[in-house]
Structures are given as C-alpha cells and as structure tokens.
Amino acid sequence: MSEQEYYVPHGTYWPIIGSIGVSTLFVGFANQMHGVEWGASVMALGLAITVFMMFGWFGQVVNESTNGMYNKQVDRSFRWGMSWFIFSEVMFFAAFFGALFYARALSVPWLGGADNNIFTPDLWNAFSASWHQMAFLAPGTELQSGTTMSFPAVPEGLTIENATPADVVDPWGLPALNTALLLASGVTLTYAHHALRAGHRNQIIGWLVATIALGVAFLGFQIMEYSHAYADGLKMTTGIYGSTFYMLTGFHGFHVTVGAIMLTVILYRVQKGHFDADNHFGFEGVAWYWHFVDVVWLGLFVFVYWL
Amino acid sequence: MTTATASHDDHHHGPEKGLMRWVKTTNHKDIGSLYMWFAFIMLLIGGALAMGIRAELLAPGMQLMEPQFFNSLTTMHGLIMVFGAIMPAFVGLGNWLIPMMVGAPDMALPRMNNWSFWILPFAGGILLSTFFMEGGAPAFGWTFYAPLSTTFAPDSTDFFIFAVHLLGFSSIMGAINIIATVLNMRAPEMKLMDMPLFVWTWLITSFLLIGAMPVLAGAVTMMLTDRNFGTAFFDATGGGDPVMFQHIFWFFGHPEVYIMILPAFGVVSHIIPTFARKPLFGYSSMVYATASIAFLSYIVWAHHMFLTGMPVAGELYFMYATMLIAVPTGVKVFNWISTMWRGSMTFEAPMLWAVSFVFLFTIGGFSGLMLGIAPADIQYHDTYFVVAHFHYVLVTGALWSIIAATFYWLPKWTGKMYNEGLAKVHFWWAIISVNVLFFPQHFLGLAGMPRRIPDYSLQFADFNYISSIGGFAFGASFILLTYIIIDCVRNGKPAEARPWPSAKGLEWTLEPKAQYHSFNTPPSRKLIEQESQNS
Numbered sequence A: 001m002s003e004q005e006y007y008v009p010h011g012t013y014w015p016i017i018g019s020i021g022v023s024t025l026f027v028g029f030a031n032q033m034h035g036v037e038w039g040a041s042v043m044a045l046g047l048a049i050t051v052f053m054m055f056g057w058f059g060q061v062v063n064e065s066t067n068g069m070y071n072k073q074v075d076r077s078f079r080w081g082m083s084w085f086i087f088s089e090v091m092f093f094a095a096f097f098g099a100l101f102y103a104r105a106l107s108v109p110w111l112g113g114a115d116n117n118i119f120t121p122d123l124w125n126a127f128s129a130s131w132h133q134m135a136f137l138a139p140g141t142e143l144q145s146g147t148t149m150s151f152p153a154v155p156e157g158l159t160i161e162n163a164t165p166a167d168v169v170d171p172w173g174l175p176a177l178n179t180a181l182l183l184a185s186g187v188t189l190t191y192a193h194h195a196l197r198a199g200h201r202n203q204i205i206g207w208l209v210a211t212i213a214l215g216v217a218f219l220g221f222q223i224m225e226y227s228h229a230y231a232d233g234l235k236m237t238t239g240i241y242g243s244t245f246y247m248l249t250g251f252h253g254f255h256v257t258v259g260a261i262m263l264t265v266i267l268y269r270v271q272k273g274h275f276d277a278d279n280h281f282g283f284e285g286v287a288w289y290w291h292f293v294d295v296v297w298l299g300l301f302v303f304v305y306w307l
Numbered sequence B: 001m002t003t004a005t006a007s008h009d010d011h012h013h014g015p016e017k018g019l020m021r022w023v024k025t026t027n028h029k030d031i032g033s034l035y036m037w038f039a040f041i042m043l044l045i046g047g048a049l050a051m052g053i054r055a056e057l058l059a060p061g062m063q064l065m066e067p068q069f070f071n072s073l074t075t076m077h078g079l080i081m082v083f084g085a086i087m088p089a090f091v092g093l094g095n096w097l098i099p100m101m102v103g104a105p106d107m108a109l110p111r112m113n114n115w116s117f118w119i120l121p122f123a124g125g126i127l128l129s130t131f132f133m134e135g136g137a138p139a140f141g142w143t144f145y146a147p148l149s150t151t152f153a154p155d156s157t158d159f160f161i162f163a164v165h166l167l168g169f170s171s172i173m174g175a176i177n178i179i180a181t182v183l184n185m186r187a188p189e190m191k192l193m194d195m196p197l198f199v200w201t202w203l204i205t206s207f208l209l210i211g212a213m214p215v216l217a218g219a220v221t222m223m224l225t226d227r228n229f230g231t232a233f234f235d236a237t238g239g240g241d242p243v244m245f246q247h248i249f250w251f252f253g254h255p256e257v258y259i260m261i262l263p264a265f266g267v268v269s270h271i272i273p274t275f276a277r278k279p280l281f282g283y284s285s286m287v288y289a290t291a292s293i294a295f296l297s298y299i300v301w302a303h304h305m306f307l308t309g310m311p312v313a314g315e316l317y318f319m320y321a322t323m324l325i326a327v328p329t330g331v332k333v334f335n336w337i338s339t340m341w342r343g344s345m346t347f348e349a350p351m352l353w354a355v356s357f358v359f360l361f362t363i364g365g366f367s368g369l370m371l372g373i374a375p376a377d378i379q380y381h382d383t384y385f386v387v388a389h390f391h392y393v394l395v396t397g398a399l400w401s402i403i404a405a406t407f408y409w410l411p412k413w414t415g416k417m418y419n420e421g422l423a424k425v426h427f428w429w430a431i432i433s434v435n436v437l438f439f440p441q442h443f444l445g446l447a448g449m450p451r452r453i454p455d456y457s458l459q460f461a462d463f464n465y466i467s468s469i470g471g472f473a474f475g476a477s478f479i480l481l482t483y484i485i486i487d488c489v490r491n492g493k494p495a496e497a498r499p500w501p502s503a504k505g506l507e508w509t510l511e512p513k514a515q516y517h518s519f520n521t522p523p524s525r526k527l528i529e530q531e532s533q534n535s
C-alpha cells in the first residue's frame, strides 16, 4: 500500500463494548464499596467485558496490520497517539507527586505551627510535625473519615526537619534492588529492540523474556516490600505519608503489571513473526510505555524512599 | 493520484444503513453530529436544572425545595454544562470541522474517535442517575471541595467520581485524536501557519486537555480513596490538607476554563472576517496570543483561592500572573475589532452572535480582571459577582460561539439554509434575556449576596426577581432554537457550496453538503493559499 493512500478503518462494535464494560466495572465497584452484595460480581463482569474488548480490539488491529492494510501514515498516527497518551499518564502521576510535595513541604509543617500560619501549635496540642508517619495523635484516634489510625512508635527526636523516609523504609534494601532490576529491564528491552532491527528472532525472544522476568521479579519484591511496611505499621490509613506511599507505588506497580502483560503479548507476536526490521510499532509503543514506567520509578525512589 | 481507501464494507464511501451506523461509525461527520446532539440534549437538561434554581430564587424565603436539593441543582447544573454540554459541543465542532479544514479525509484515529463519543452517554447516565439515589445527588458545588465531597457527601459521590473518570478519559482520547489529526493528516502542502484559527485554537486546547484532565483524574482518585480507603490526602487529622484539594482541583480548573474558551476564539476568528469582508487582522499574533494564554493558564490557578489561605507572596504572585492574561486576551479583542474596522459589514445570524460574543465576552473579561485583584476579591469571592463573571464568559462566550458556529456551518453540515428571519428573532430574544438574567447578578454580588444559597435577605429581592424573569425568557429561547435547527434539517432551502460568499476555508470548497469523506485527494498548494486566513 503506497504512502499517499489514506486509510480509514471500518466501524466495529469494540468501542461500545468497551463503554459497557468500563461502566459496568465502575458501577459494580461503587456498589461494592457501599456494601451491596452484588457489587463484586458486577465488577468482575465489567472487568471481564473490558478485557474481552481489549483483546478483541487490539486483536483486530493486529490482524489488519499483518494483512498489510496500514500505511506509514497510520503508523505515524499511532505514534502520536501513544506518545501523548504517555504524556497524559505523566500528568496523572504528577498529581500524586504534587500531593506528596505539598504535604511534605507545606501542610505538615503548617500543622506543626511553621510560618506562623493559621495552624498554630495550639490547634494540635503537643504535636511535633514529623514527616514519615504523622504520629501526632494517640493511636486509635478517629480520623475525620471514620477510620482509626494506629501509629508505630516514632524514634525519639525525629521531626519534620530531620526525618527522611529512610527512617521508615530503608531505601538501600529492597527499593535499591528494585531500581536496579527496572533499570536493567530497560537495558534488556533496548537489546531486544536492536535484535529486532537486526532481524535475529531468537535474540529478541531471549531479551524479551529477560525483560519480562525482571519486571516480574520487581513485582515480587514490591509485594515483599509491602508486607514488610505493613507489618511495621505503615498503612494507607496511617496519615499522609502512608497515603502517598501506597497510592504512588500502587499505581506504579499496576503500570508495571500492565506493561509486563503487554510485553508478553509482544513476545507472542514476535514468535508469530508479526514484526520486521522496519515495521514494529507495536513493539516500540510497548517499549516506550515500559521506559516511562521506569522513569516514574526513579522519581518514586528518590522522593518516596530516599530523600 | 491519491485516494482514500476504506476497508471492507465501506467501499462506497457512504454511511452504513440503520441504527448500527451510529454505534459503529468511524466517520468524523457522524461522530461530530453525535457529539453535537448529545451536547444539545445535555444543554437542555442542564438548562432545566437552572430553571429550578431561578424558580427557587424568584423570591426571598424558601419557595419550592429543600436546601440540599437546591445545592444538588447548582452542582449538577455546573457539572452537566461544563462536562456534558460545552466540552462535547466543542469536540463535536472539532470533529466536524478539523478534517475538512486541514484537507484530510477523516480523523487520524477514527475508531478511538468513536469510543471517545460512546463513553459520554454512559458517563452522563451515571452522573444523572445520582439524582435518584439515596441521599440525593452530589450537593457540594461543581468544584467539589473537600471535605464537603469527602467527609460530608452522600454515597452517590462515588458514582459522580467514576463519571468524572469516564468523562476525562473521553476528553483525553478526543484531544489525542485532534493532535494526531492536525499534525499527521494535514494536507501535505499545508504549513502550520496556513492553518485556520479554529484548527490552531483546537490544537492548543488539546494540549491543555492532555495536561489538565489527568490531574482532575488524580484529584477524584484521591477523593475516592479518602472516602473509602482511609487515606488522608485532604484530611488534616492525617497530615493532609483540604486546601491541597483546591490546589489540585484548580490546577485542572483554570486550564479547564480556557479549554472552554480557546476554541470559541477560533470560531469567532472565522466568522468576523467573513461578514466584515476583510481578511483577519493579525493572524500570527492570534496564534501567539492563543499559545501564551494557554501557557499562562497553567500558572494562575490560585486566583480562585485568594481567601482559602495562602502566604502573602503567593497572593501577590497569583494576582500579577492573572493580570498578565489580560494582555494576550486584549490582543485578540483588538484584532477582532480591527478586522471589523472599516469593513463592509452585514449582520447575518452567525455575525450577530459573533459580534455580541466580542462585546459580552469582554464584559466577562473585565469582571475577571476585577476578581483577579487579590484585595478586591476578598469582597467579591463567593458572591453573585463571580457567578455573573463566569456566566458572561461561559454563556455569552463559549455557548455564544457554539451557537454562532452552528449557524455558520449548518449549511455545510446539512446542505440546507436555516430560516434567517427566525434566527434573527431568536438572537434578539436570547441576547436581551441573557443580559436581563446575568447583568443584575453583578449588582447582587457587589451588594454581598452569597452564591449557592437558596434563600436571601430582603434587599436582594428585586434584582433576583428581574434575574429570574430573564432566566425563564432565556430558557424559553431554546425552544425556538430547537425549532430553527430541526426546521433547517427538514425543510431548509438548498444551500450553495459557499453560502457566505466572502468566507474562506477549505471546507467551503466541498460539496454543499460536505461529502462523507472530506478530502479523498489532498488539496493543492494553490487552493490552500487561496483559502488561507493568513494572507
């Protein structure tokens, strides 16, 4: 198909199936949170429909692509689409990083009476602001939201000025290992790309398997890390550090999971011989996504675990 | 020779038959129409809620409803108008017009385009269903500040959160599609500075959408976990801060208001030159002004928070940064007026709407400037003055441009002419009533009447009465608008390919009713130059 021909795909039912799936998922989720019995099953149904849609839709695109129906222009559209989608993800994470910075630099010190703001120490009697665990209320105090906090003991003399997250989770243990794993996975993925361009299928497969293995190892360690943190008393409900910690690492972990699944699909497609040296946007799009997830982790490592 | 190839069942470049055409369609015109009709229906629903608000405020004292329900009305009115009416209407216009204007056969990612539309009815349905839930619909205002939306909100709030997620997802996909279309489907001979201003403003708006909507998604996600999973983002007892919610919300919220006005700027920049019979004055300055407004819109958000607690340095910074936006905005207004200067103007319906846009939007801009002065805002904040401000920019700004665009391009969409006489009657009806509706709200605000309260003290009675009468009249004007549009679609006289003889733009080179796939062969350099606004 020549460069100058426009391509407009024919209609499909996948989008409407997707809308039904995602809406069912959300309605189920909301009901589940409100303690409605059927909530969870409706949620599962919605998830199943959504996954079905994704396989169906992407499968159709793959078929059309391997049948040679797409041209260079379609390829470029996909590239623009993927890169701006990743940018929107960056902004999503930025909201949570913003919350982290705001709480750390402003709201927690203010609660401790800094800057002579409207929050004076009188408001929170005998409160000393400490970053990592907000242990200023007696264990068992009710939060506004009705949940109870149970704080681990804070070491003597630890305040917002001198505490770092390292006092809670040692960044040079599992988190450093995980950083190494993800960085390595970025390298192996790049090797896979080089192999793809050189047309060595066995090498591609080898490097891809290595990348996926590194990703899965990362996830395994992350689960270990969570159970340590949880056992030490750091929970989503233990104030703002726990909130940002679990939300940021949780969304990141979710993205690693999705990335690993996508890489697995790519592995399957490589085996099927879907790509050649010039034509492999599917591979590249997933690679971009994987690198993005990598970079987010670096931000997490520095700001959530280390500094 | 280049041709558009559509696969399989689409060989004849015509629409499929039956209802499923609309469900499966990948055609930018079909999808544009779906968007426009959806937006119109939401506009009528949101308008009905506003009638409820004005009925309650017709006289002091409690008239018709419980205060909680009144608050639900203001909340849902705002949400439906912003996310259900104005934004989808602009995406609809973008869908219809951008491929035609850049000389493309269709949007770059047509199936995703279909999905961005078909999420909307589901999201809208979920949002509206909250009215029928136990505890009522959300009642915390369209800005859903914590802790009203976290600790003190009804259960339906979680449905609202998911609806916002879906709406945001739809907007992001729509924006990605427009960027890809403009950058990748543009006719090879068309340079960036050949692009019509509607295309430019939408391109820039897309960047605002992609930057801002995910932050909104983050905000509602934090709300969701604060409500249900015990996080403490907006809860001071856990070290979070309700004021942080406002920062995150307005980091989205201020770009959002420009998302709703930049495409409007584009529309007006098409209509005014056509009916002034002069080229647009200052094309490139329009482009640069749009870009700088977009940039500035990311760094002024806390002008909505002058009273919620900020260091003085913050107040000062946000005040001056806000003032700065007036400069590029002023450039635009100046250019529109200069375009009309000594033009041989006629006032067909689109032009009436466009000229009154310039006038009334500027009133809204001026009241915005007043609000942007931090010490003065201490007086104005959360009063009806703010309500008057944003209705001047959104109703007589954004909505006005949408109506103007509808009349201007309706002949191209339907191949038929609307009834000019009725359209003029409708215009005068709407513009008088809208001013009766919103202008007195300035006075109410300056006199101190708070917004979002169902009752008020006696000295506000007269202006509220006038405002409500204006409101009912304005509401009724949409019955006539509906009639005019349906009458045009069904009985309109055939239109010419270029119904406005001095109009420029590639869309006018198409058949009277634009063919199903706009440009099967990209337009030539010569044609592009002939139709360019930049000349």
Ligand code: HEM
Residues within 6 Å of the ligand: B143, B257, B258, B260, B261, B303, B304, B322, B323, B325, B326, B329, B364, B365, B366, B367, B368, B369, B371, B372, B373, B377, B380, B381, B382, B386, B389, B390, B393, B394, B397, B398
């Ligand atoms: C000349 C440029 C503008 C300036 C300087 C400006 C300034 C402001 C300020 C300072 C406020 C906050 C008032 C308060 O709550 O006390 C405000 C509110 C608002 N503005 Fe503007 N504005 C401008 C243009 C616009 C435009 C173009 C739009 C939309 C198309 C818009 C929509 C709104 C809305 C919706 C609110 C109210 C938000 C709420 O519900 O609290 N403004 N504006």
Ligand SMILES: [Cu+2]
Residues within 6 Å of the ligand: B253, B254, B257, B300, B301, B303, B304
């Ligand atoms: Cu603003």
